[in-house]
Amino acid sequence: xxxPLHCALPLLGAVLLLIAxxxxxxxxxxxxxxxxxxxxxxxxxxxxxxVIWQIRLPRSLMAMAVGALxxxxxxxxxxxxxxxxxxxxxxxxxxxxxxxxxxxxVLLPTLPLPWLTLGxxxxxxxxxGMLTTLLVYRLGRGPFGxxxxxxxxxxxxxxxxxxxxxxxxxxxxxxxxxxDLSLWQMGSLAGASWQRVALTLLMATLFWGxxxxxxxxxxxxxxxxxEARHLGVAVEHLKRQAILLCALAVGxxxxxxxxxxxxxxxxxxxxxxxxxxxxxxxxxxxxxxxALLLLCADLLAxxxxxxxxxxxxxxxxxxxxxxxxxxxxxxxxxxx
Numbered sequence: 001x002x003x004p005l006h007c008a009l010p011l012l013g014a015v016l017l018l019i020a021x022x023x024x025x026x027x028x029x030x031x032x033x034x035x036x037x038x039x040x041x042x043x044x045x046x047x048x049x050x051v052i053w054q055i056r057l058p059r060s061l062m063a064m065a066v067g068a069l070x071x072x073x074x075x076x077x078x079x080x081x082x083x084x085x086x087x088x089x090x091x092x093x094x095x096x097x098x099x100x101x102x103x104x105x106v107l108l109p110t111l112p113l114p115w116l117t118l119g120x121x122x123x124x125x126x127x128x129g130m131l132t133t134l135l136v137y138r139l140g141r142g143p144f145g146x147x148x149x150x151x152x153x154x155x156x157x158x159x160x161x162x163x164x165x166x167x168x169x170x171x172x173x174x175x176x177x178x179x180d181l182s183l184w185q186m187g188s189l190a191g192a193s194w195q196r197v198a199l200t201l202l203m204a205t206l207f208w209g210x211x212x213x214x215x216x217x218x219x220x221x222x223x224x225x226x227e228a229r230h231l232g233v234a235v236e237h238l239k240r241q242a243i244l245l246c247a248l249a250v251g252x253x254x255x256x257x258x259x260x261x262x263x264x265x266x267x268x269x270x271x272x273x274x275x276x277x278x279x280x281x282x283x284x285x286x287x288x289x290x291a292l293l294l295l296c297a298d299l300l301a302x303x304x305x306x307x308x309x310x311x312x313x314x315x316x317x318x319x320x321x322x323x324x325x326x327x328x329x330x331x332x333x334x335x336x
Contacts, residue, residue, distance in 0.1 A: 008275055012288040016064070019292060023060045023299050024052060028307035059192040062256060063298045063312075064291035065200035066189075067263055069253040071290025072207055073246040074264025075271075075282055079218045080242055081152070084272070085327065088250040088264040091243060092136045092155040093129040095162035097254040098185060100128025102169040105181050121184065122196075122255040129251030132158055137243055151243075187260035187313025189298050196256045207249045208287055214238065215279040222277065260313045262320020263290050269327060293319075 025036040029051055038044030039052040073088040081090070088094065104120040136158055140151030166185075173181060211218075217238050220228040225235050253260070267289040268282060275281040297315040304310050 004275075008281070008285055009288070012285060012292060016288055016292045016295070019295050019299065020060050020064070023063075023295060024056050026299060027051075027056060027302055055192075058194050058197045059189050059298070060295060061197045062192040062200055063189050063295045065197065065204045066253045066257045066260065067267075067290035067292070067294030068204045068287040069200065069207060069249045069290070070260065070263040070294070071267035071286040072204070072211055072283060073249050073253075074290075075268035075279070075286040076211055076218065076242050076246055077264070078268055079221055079279065080239060082222060082224075084269050085265070085324075087262070088246060089159065089261065090152060090155050091247060092132040092158040092162070093247045093250045094254060094259060094261070095159035095166075096132025097125040097129035097251055098259060099132075099162040099166050100124035100126070101184050101255075101258075102166045102181055103128070105184065106169045106173045106177050125255035126251045128162075129254060130247055132162060133243065133247035133251075137240075183311060184258045185313075186311035187258040187316070188309070188311050189257055190309060191257075200252060200256050203249055203252045204287070207245055208283065210241070210245060211279075211283045214242070215283060218279040219277075258311075258313060260294065260316055262316050262324065263293055265327075266320055266323050267293055 021033075021036070024040075025031040025033055031039070031048060031051070035044060035048050036052060039048040040057075042049065070088060074086070077088060077090065078084055078086040080086070101121045101124060104124040108120050108124075136151055136154045139154035139158075140147050142150065170178060170181060217228070217233045220231045220233045221235065221238065223231075228235050250264075268286045271282055271285045271289050275285055294312070294316070297319070298312045301310040301312045301315050
């Protein structure tokens with residue numbers, strides 16, 4: 001049974017608000033609901049205010065923004081490739097971002113450039129993701145336009161090269177660098193700050209606005225590229241915009257929170273089961289679903305072994321890998 005947008009949207013929004021409030025008073029320092037409300041309005045214990053405003057609130061907001069970015073990117077790329085197995089990592093942005101972060105963690109501390117060390121992991125992760133995506137896009141270009149199959153192959157190859165170089169960085173890193181690199185690759189929201197919240201929320205808002213304006217074109221593209229052209233869609237322009245914006249969105253998400261996989265794969269597919277393939281419904285529901293999934297994963301990561309935190313990327317991988325296997329089973333018609 002498919003829910004109409006006017007039912008599904010408020011329902012997901014209400015659940016997201018409930019989980020967001022739960023994340024504010026859950027953690028290593030347990031707070032009551034009354035303590036949380038007082039701290040949110042600037043009253044009560046100063047320690048509670050510090051925990052809410054400097055740690056938990058930015059972390060929850062960044063989880064929602066990063067989850068929305070990853071889910072929207074997955075929905076758009078699955079439309080471009082016309083394949084529910086498509087994922088933001090398919091265009092190489094994750095591998096490039098990981099390589100950029102690895103270079104920042106392992107090599108920059110050894111260089112006499114102290115001005116580069118400020119935010120170098122975030123900056124180089126973003127630059128690495130963008131450069132990798134531009135390379136994949138260039139390799140996918142041909143005399144007859146952009147070949148999505150060629151982009152897929154190029155993304156796999158470039159991603160393999162990036163992760164090979166990252167493996168070499170793991171080999172030469174010292175113990176402290178290796179730990180930092182490993183934690184970043186597993187994904188974490190522990191480094192949330194208001195600067196990162198502002199960046200991810202701004203990108204999520206801009207990306208959602210663009211994708212909503214292109215919902216009709218993405219619907220037409222589902223029919224096939226020739227049919228979309230006959231309907232007046234500038235297919236090559238749409239591909240170019242979508243690929244670059246997805247790279248920008250995922251690059252910012254990965255730079256802010258590390259490697260968090262499977263959200264772009266799971267959420268759009270689950271939303272299609274609820275509301276159908278129409279992008280006018282799929283995009284807003286995917287944004288809310290991605291925010292909700294990552295927020296729940298982060299809440300679970302903090303609750304498993306307090307006061308320690310399990311990297312949130314491990315939680316999403318444990319959820320996403322079985323889902324991916326199930327999706328593969330569905331794609332082959334459920335044959336054993």
